[in-house]
Amino acid sequence: MMSRLAPRWPAWLFWWRAACAQGVSAQQRTWAGASRIPGPGGPWGATGTSPLVRRGSSSAPSCAPEVMLTRERYSVRRLPFSVVSEDDLAALERIVPGRVVTDPEELEAPNVDWLRTVRGSSKVLLRPRTSQEVAHILRYCHERNLAVSPQGGNTGMVGGSTPVFDEIIVSTTLMNQIVSFHNVSGVLVCQAGCVLEALSRYVEERGFVMPLDLGAKGSCHIGGNVATNAGGLRFLRYGSLRGTVLGLEVVLADGTILNCLTSLRKDNTGYDLKQLFIGSEGTLGVITAVSILCPPKPSAVNVAFLGCPGFAEVLQTFCTCRGMLGEILSAFEFMDAECMKLVGLHLRLACPVQESPFYVLIETSGSGAGHDAEKLSGFLEQVLGSGLATDGTLATDQRRIKMLWALRERITEALSRDGYVYKYDLSLPLDRLYDLVSDLRARLGLHAKHVVGYGHLGDGNLHLNVTAEAFSPSLLGTLEPYVYEWTARQQGSVSAEHGLGFKKKDVLGYSKPPEALQLMQQLKALLDPKGILNPYKTLPTRT
């Protein structure tokens, strides 16, 4: 098998091949220098575990400064909804007994977003357990003209999950039951409040994987994922939730339960209504249950982490990789040197390869470890031999794989510790993807702390982030509409995967024509005529 390979192999590859041939369980292999397999507490950070996100809690670190109220920071006017009265509280208490939260302290966290950029002033949070309870809540709110803000794990990036004024927060936290899992088809049916990571664990124990994965997995809910049409780290391989979500149960604004919770791979009976709710960010209905197709768990997973000398080389590495790894390629992520600096600075994660201007993380998932290793070694030989990558490390066991992934997954977290974050999540043509980062870095100079670029390169998705000590209207003015206009000129998307929520709702027009906006408004009016569902979100403010 091995002898068929080209003779021009660098030394490290021989080392690795030798290790394989000897059946050595080589946990992680590094090249271009001495082996850097870290011990516990070594260069990988203090703990060795990877708390990818502030798990199970979206509360602010106690030392964090208070977040300005959304209604004060932004010029936004409260719409004429009713105000929650004592009678309302009593009625709601009858619907979800013991699960009506009004304690101001308890309400602090759910009023603030993960990024600590927006803050609402809701005085009530409800914790339904069943779809019927959600239906009762909405029927009541609809009748009383009370506005509602649906909330999952509150990890959203665009201020969609927190109230803007005093909307009632309807949290899915207690809707965390798995309804069924089919061992042959891999179809999982569960309530909307199941945490993604818990679902992952559940299906992995049964030989399957969730078709999506994101850095927020420890907190985000599957209902929130569907409501935002989350992309994430497996999009390249398993595609969009629009294909993998098989069915939804949704409660409409007036409390009607719409049961489209089918488990069928194919169903062309009439319009596919569930699509309306995927990505609608809680503005058209509250998702209460999800049916999703889980692919079989790959028996072999490898992660390579490479350093690249320039962005052109990152792109060429991607093309090479797609050609040579084909169907086993499951992720292609990139980050720039600034990102690496920040995860080092704030999270004490060490760079596992030589310092480089760019890094890529490549994951393969396949059904034949030997075949995959052979494909991967051919690819690595090619990119390292040709100088597309200057250094690299490979992980094949779960722990090391997680460590490499942490470097990429925890960038969001590192950024949020760096200060106020101006976040842009753009789809751009691959060849122009990084130009905007360089351009902005020059443009902003010392006005920004950091300007970083990373993201799901394989999907043409750039996360452009700018950090500063604090929120500043003038910095915002330099960034916007500049970033959006730049993106629009490239026919890009001003929100690739994060959605629009509160903070991006007015930029929709950069990616969609007026006819589309009008139809969206009509759909909103059809499904939520009183506008009680997540008001001030997703659709532009009507002027």
Place this chain on the structure above:
Amino acid sequence: MMSRLAPRWPAWLFWWRAACAQGVSAQQRTWAGASRIPGPGGPWGATGTSPLVRRGSSSAPSCAPEVMLTRERYSVRRLPFSVVSEDDLAALERIVPGRVVTDPEELEAPNVDWLRTVRGSSKVLLRPRTSQEVAHILRYCHERNLAVSPQGGNTGMVGGSTPVFDEIIVSTTLMNQIVSFHNVSGVLVCQAGCVLEALSRYVEERGFVMPLDLGAKGSCHIGGNVATNAGGLRFLRYGSLRGTVLGLEVVLADGTILNCLTSLRKDNTGYDLKQLFIGSEGTLGVITAVSILCPPKPSAVNVAFLGCPGFAEVLQTFCTCRGMLGEILSAFEFMDAECMKLVGLHLRLACPVQESPFYVLIETSGSGAGHDAEKLSGFLEQVLGSGLATDGTLATDQRRIKMLWALRERITEALSRDGYVYKYDLSLPLDRLYDLVSDLRARLGLHAKHVVGYGHLGDGNLHLNVTAEAFSPSLLGTLEPYVYEWTARQQGSVSAEHGLGFKKKDVLGYSKPPEALQLMQQLKALLDPKGILNPYKTLPTRT
């Protein structure tokens, strides 16, 4: 490489392995007996080519009996649309000069469906070339309250593409231009009237494949595929059009052009409007252009055709195959012995393996021929060794692969030559998938000519077909609602991939709850308030 395999190999596998090892370009290999590689005009049928469908024409064979008018066969009442006047013809002639067809002979074919089960009496067919022309047509029809029936390749299976009364046929035949193709991303943008097979050829020459393939490829249009949310033969691998279609341009009922023709892999700016039109069967808008993501062309494709002793073995073969072939599995189709009999009888295609109660066609597509062959041989050894399959043949070159595929793809055609076809396209739980076929066969006895089952097993999709000398209301009464009730009891779908069109519109309720029906009606009313787009289709008759 070979020596690692188990020693318990049957003789044929040794033959094959020997052939591989000797570098013999074994074009097609058969087992369990003498090699059956056919010469031209041999058991594969007369021509050696595979005219998978009556290409480029949906006209009836000249000898075929006249098809009864839909309005006479079914109790359906014309809605109060205007009737096309001489003034209208003059106005339409100004919009699409020289492309207004009124010749009764030319109108015969587009008035009748591919299956020859429904017939309209349209007196006008229009052949626009551009979206602007479609927009003008619809604006005019909308104002004049003239009903319209959009038509692509007219290969639909549910009577959706032909008028029911005198609707104006808007054909996309001349809208067959490719707009752009991106060699790195694989994004194809084209007009709606491009024939699927032509697109396949185009992208394959550039190293990509279309993410969908169907037996009707020689005639069906990409716009029709999207309008029906076609599934087909590659669904198992590349998933639904809901994931692979990146953008659409659609003309709305009032002539508004909705341009959502983005080429971005990800775009979460507002509601995903294109999803409304995917699978809406021409009832919500006319699709004029499509942007679609084409996956890279696999460098190695293999097709195995196996005979299985029972349906339980078919299912076990599927599970084994999914486990052992993993990411290279690209199709898993099945057909029963009756299907094989019909393709033999009507198309003179010979069975390439020993006669069996069931046959499966398994396709692999991968990036490493050697790896794929190794995986496949392991799998074949397993299923043949364990008796899950009793005989098999393998094709690795394009011509033989096409021949094996023809057996499966041309079943629809063979059935249509067998008489009047009662067609059911169901999603069912895998373990009950074939029960309905056996059940009906017993139930119908001599009332039917043939009762056959085949389909996309990997997607849980059964095509159940019953043939008879001619249409008979009493046979229909025996079949319906029985088939639908049976399906509903299994929580199945009464239309997995064909849609509802005219013939299935009233069975929607078997797979969708009343709340869903109501929302569909509301969407129709929102997008097409006058109901001029493909009336009498998709949504149930209001009573």
